[in-house]
């Protein structure tokens with residue numbers, strides 16, 4: 001570890017406690033889907049190298065990992081529900097720990113962002129309501145329109161919450177330090193939260209509080225396995241940012257969403273605004289409403305992140321794309337070294353190229 005070249009970046013390098021996570025710095029690695037799992041949708045040797053190389057992050061949050069067979073929406077994403085997947089992740093967590101790092105597993109259910117070709121027995125994907133999302137799924141045969149989902153019954157909802165709990169338990173067995181609940185980017189929890197995707201008339205639909213009930217019950221189930229202080233929750237309140245999610249009143253909806261997880265002792269809330277703090281940014285509302293630490297994400301530079309921590313707008317910053325091409329990102333910030341640009345053509349799928357071949361400085 002070298003000394004800090006730009007003293008204004010010091011806030012990024014003061015240790016912090018987020019729930020039970022004791023972190024040596026505030027440069028977190030954001031979850032990044034890279035679609036390189038094997039045929040069993042398990043991580044393997046390539047993932048061991050990739051995550052080990054990034055062990056100097058204050059905390060790594062893994063790529064989204066589907067909690068069940070039906071939770072999948074993309075090819076080659078890893079799961080966290082089968083013995084093969086647990087064994088693969090165990091190798092990853094062991095390597096990260098041996099390198100002095102910490103890693104949480106991002107638990108993911110895509111809901112309607114899927115296709116019948118990707119689903120067990122070719123069935124329809126599940127969602128709060130039978131409303132198809134605009135956009136394409138990446139199937140083995142190439143891009144196809146996202147399928148119209150089947151609305152979950154109350155019985156199905158209880159079963160899906162059980163799947164979150166089972167995956168949380170698998171993450172314990174795989175040796176993770178904690179988990180993140182993927183509540184962002186238009187996937188199943190976000191689908192429940194927003195009136196553009198949730199038109200239910202039962203206790204999971206209607207008012208913002210009812211739409212937040214699924215998030216609350218998932219968080220309770222996962223916290224029941226881990227303790228709230230090893231669970232974080234990710235939200236992305238903007239409209240249209242990803243998977244073209246829409247809500248008629250995001251500020252009210254997401255205030256209710258945060259209130260739904262308050263009181264559960266969650267380690268931290270992470271707010272995402274893709275492309276940088278949005279014009280009507282809801283970062284401040286999320287931070288002020290939540291009863292624990294706050295992590296901000298979206299196009300942050302080291303300078304802006306340090307300033308946000310200094311100004312009390314966030315307790316830590318997570319970086320996504322900069323970690324793809326800079327495995328030693330905290331050290332580069334410390335030294336004021338230039339950042340390598342990531343190659344977008346190798347973001348998803350492929351092999352070691354554009355994955356484990358970005359060099360560290362030394």
Ligand SMILES: Cc1cc2nc3c(=O)[nH]c(=O)nc-3n(C[C@H](O)[C@H](O)[C@H](O)COP(=O)(O)O)c2cc1C
Pocket residue numbers: 030031032033034062063064106182184185234272274275297298299300318319320321322347348
């Ligand atoms: C290749 C790629 C994969 C991503 N995969 C995930 C994911 O699995 N889960 C998630 O919550 N966000 C995912 N995101 C969003 C990032 O975590 C992050 O929010 C976004 O890149 C903005 O941060 P950045 O500007 O620092 O990259 C992904 C983004 C990219 C570019």
